[in-house]
Amino acid sequence: MSATDNGFSYAPLIDSVLNQDDARLLELVKDALGKGVSPEDIVTSGLQPAMGIVGEKYSTGEFFVPDMLLASRAVSRALAVLKPRLSSAGVPSRGRVVIGTVFGDIHDVGKNLVTTMLEGTGFQVVDLGINIPVSGFVKAVEEHKPDILGMSALVTTTMVVMAEVIKALKEADLRSRVKVIVGGAPVTKHYADYIGADGYGANGGDAAKLCRELVGK
Amino acid sequence: MMMTHKQRILAASRKQPVDKLPFGARIDLWYNYNKVHGTLPEKYRGLDMVDILRDLGAGIRQRHEYIWKETFRNVEIVDSDAPPYRTTEYRTPKGNVTRKVVFTQEEGTVAAYETEHMFKSAEDYAPIEYLIENTVLTIDQDKYLKAVQRVGEDGLVHVRASQSPMQEVMRKFMGFERFFFELADHRSQVEHLYEVTKELVWKKLKILAESPTEHVQVDGNWSDDIHTPVFRKYFVPYFREAVDYVHSKGKVTMVHMDGEVRRLIPMFLETGIDMAEAFCPAPMTSVTTADLRKAWGDRVVVWGGMPAILFEPQYSDEEFDAYVRKLFKEIAPGNAFIVGMGDNVPFDGNIERVGRIVELIDECGQLPIKA
Numbered sequence: 001m002s003a004t005d006n007g008f009s010y011a012p013l014i015d016s017v018l019n020q021d022d023a024r025l026l027e028l029v030k031d032a033l034g035k036g037v038s039p040e041d042i043v044t045s046g047l048q049p050a051m052g053i054v055g056e057k058y059s060t061g062e063f064f065v066p067d068m069l070l071a072s073r074a075v076s077r078a079l080a081v082l083k084p085r086l087s088s089a090g091v092p093s094r095g096r097v098v099i100g101t102v103f104g105d106i107h108d109v110g111k112n113l114v115t116t117m118l119e120g121t122g123f124q125v126v127d128l129g130i131n132i133p134v135s136g137f138v139k140a141v142e143e144h145k146p147d148i149l150g151m152s153a154l155v156t157t158t159m160v161v162m163a164e165v166i167k168a169l170k171e172a173d174l175r176s177r178v179k180v181i182v183g184g185a186p187v188t189k190h191y192a193d194y195i196g197a198d199g200y201g202a203n204g205g206d207a208a209k210l211c212r213e214l215v216g217k
Numbered sequence: 218m219m220m221t222h223k224q225r226i227l228a229a230s231r232k233q234p235v236d237k238l239p240f241g242a243r244i245d246l247w248y249n250y251n252k253v254h255g256t257l258p259e260k261y262r263g264l265d266m267v268d269i270l271r272d273l274g275a276g277i278r279q280r281h282e283y284i285w286k287e288t289f290r291n292v293e294i295v296d297s298d299a300p301p302y303r304t305t306e307y308r309t310p311k312g313n314v315t316r317k318v319v320f321t322q323e324e325g326t327v328a329a330y331e332t333e334h335m336f337k338s339a340e341d342y343a344p345i346e347y348l349i350e351n352t353v354l355t356i357d358q359d360k361y362l363k364a365v366q367r368v369g370e371d372g373l374v375h376v377r378a379s380q381s382p383m384q385e386v387m388r389k390f391m392g393f394e395r396f397f398f399e400l401a402d403h404r405s406q407v408e409h410l411y412e413v414t415k416e417l418v419w420k421k422l423k424i425l426a427e428s429p430t431e432h433v434q435v436d437g438n439w440s441d442d443i444h445t446p447v448f449r450k451y452f453v454p455y456f457r458e459a460v461d462y463v464h465s466k467g468k469v470t471m472v473h474m475d476g477e478v479r480r481l482i483p484m485f486l487e488t489g490i491d492m493a494e495a496f497c498p499a500p501m502t503s504v505t506t507a508d509l510r511k512a513w514g515d516r517v518v519v520w521g522g523m524p525a526i527l528f529e530p531q532y533s534d535e536e537f538d539a540y541v542r543k544l545f546k547e548i549a550p551g552n553a554f555i556v557g558m559g560d561n562v563p564f565d566g567n568i569e570r571v572g573r574i575v576e577l578i579d580e581c582g583q584l585p586i587k588a
Contacts, residue, residue, distance in 0.1 A: 065442045070397065156563035157564050
């Protein structure tokens with residue numbers, strides 16, 4: 001990772017995220033600000049690339065789920081310091097994602113991990129929560145106009161709701177306006193294709209990569 | 218004389234010779250959902266799971282609840298209901314803790330899922346530990362014994378067990394995300410809670426090991442999110458002790474392992490656990506049965522191999538047959554393997570496919586199977 005004109009190197013900052021070292025990360029963020037690096041640059045050239053690497057390391061088996069959780073927590077703490085200093089335009093977003101666990105299903109660990117990875121890599125995420133009825137997803141697509149709709153299910157009893165949502169989006173003439181991705185323990189690429197989704201992610205790292213591909217950024 | 222389903226399952230679980238592949242089917246999710254919704258196939262209306270599996274010719278893997286009851290000394294328990302939620306407050310001399318569950322009938326029977334765990338902050342360590350230390354277990358196994366009698370030689374009844382100690386801390390008391398944050402921030406307190414939990418888990422394990430059950434479950438719901446370094450440090454040592462103890466009672470140890478377990482595969486052999494039950498292969502996870510056999514050989518008995526989604530309409534009958542035939546080739550010569558679901562037949566699954574597995578075993582599941 002290259003140094004900035006201000007002589008600040010992003011490499012140690014990225015390392016501190018990868019090492020899940022909150023204290024060191026906050027120290028480096030303050031150092032960057034002191035050297036005149038813009039908060040926007042710290043986010044786009046430091047924190048987001050770091051979370052991208054976290055996702056890749058998870059996908060390749062080098063990192064485990066808790067590594068993602070702790071790296072993400074470190075980034076959240078850094079963002080809390082940066083947010084008051086960000087310009088009114090804020091950090092450019094890669095795109096907007098509406099996400100939720102489908103009706104009848106109250107499991108949220110997988111969904112939360114995907115949310116974490118998406119936010120960490122520059123997406124704006126609208127998290128609807130758990131047990132979201134078909135109408136709730138349709139309404140959220142109408143209201144938030146996301147680039148991507150993500151649905152999660154942990155059990156076979158509830159994953160069928162994903163197909164119902166896709167059908168309802170078609171009936172509401174919204175399907176062509178949003179990419180639909182699905183995931184969760186019983187969900188497979190085969191099932192995603194079967195119900196007409198645009199993509200499937202096996203885990204948080206995959207989902208973030210998939211979203212980047214779908215929005216072309 | 219031909220072996221019964223029970224004899225075949227028990228023999229395979231002890232790595233002893235069998236005449237053909239044992240099959241222990243689990244269909245309670247399918248059955249409960251369709252019974253409650255009035256959608257059981259006409260010929261099965263009025264029958265229970267045991268009767269249906271007998272009709273299909275399959276061996277039975279029935280799940281039974283705990284064989285103990287839990288009460289607490291010096292703890293006042295106050296429930297407040299706001300359907301579908303119930304909040305339970307445990308008032309102890311060391312402080313109060315609450316947990317909240319939601320009741321859902323989505324899977325047929327009414328199930329309670331935790332939406333708020335007991336542990337919310339460091340103040341909760343003391344009351345939770347008090348609760349654990351003052352838990353009284355009373356053995357209650359009459360219903361289990363009746364279930365065993367009902368299933369008879371047609372299969373096995375597995376008793377629900379406690380999770381392993383650190384899994385209890387992770388899933389029951391804290392919840393997954395908070396557990397890992399706590400472990401990072403307050404490791405010594407988490408470890409103390411683990412030690413307290415371990416004492417109670419051991420009491421439960423001893424009840425199971427002394428009971429008539431042939432297979433003793435030592436943990437459940439494994440998946441890669443247990444995190445391999447944590448698994449090695451906090452799970453493996455417990456399993457080694459637990460396995461030795463259960464073996465001393467002449468029984469087989471097993472774990473319910475129906476999640477994504479690619480990262481845990483190498484660690485399994487360190488635990489000494491005899492059997493991985495409910496193994497769910499690709500396409501539901503990234504691990505094929507061939508991967509598992511390559512890694513373990515027949516050192517670990519596998520009960521599973523049939524991913525739940527294969528029973529669904531998204532797969533044709535031809536695809537289903539091809540999957541089963543390929544599975545049998547992957548496990549050839551077939552030792553130390555019990556065909557079963559990973560981990561159930563889904564609510565919209567085709568129950569006739571359970572019978573189809575029986576036919577395919579008769580056709581090409583005689584041991585030794587040729588690769």
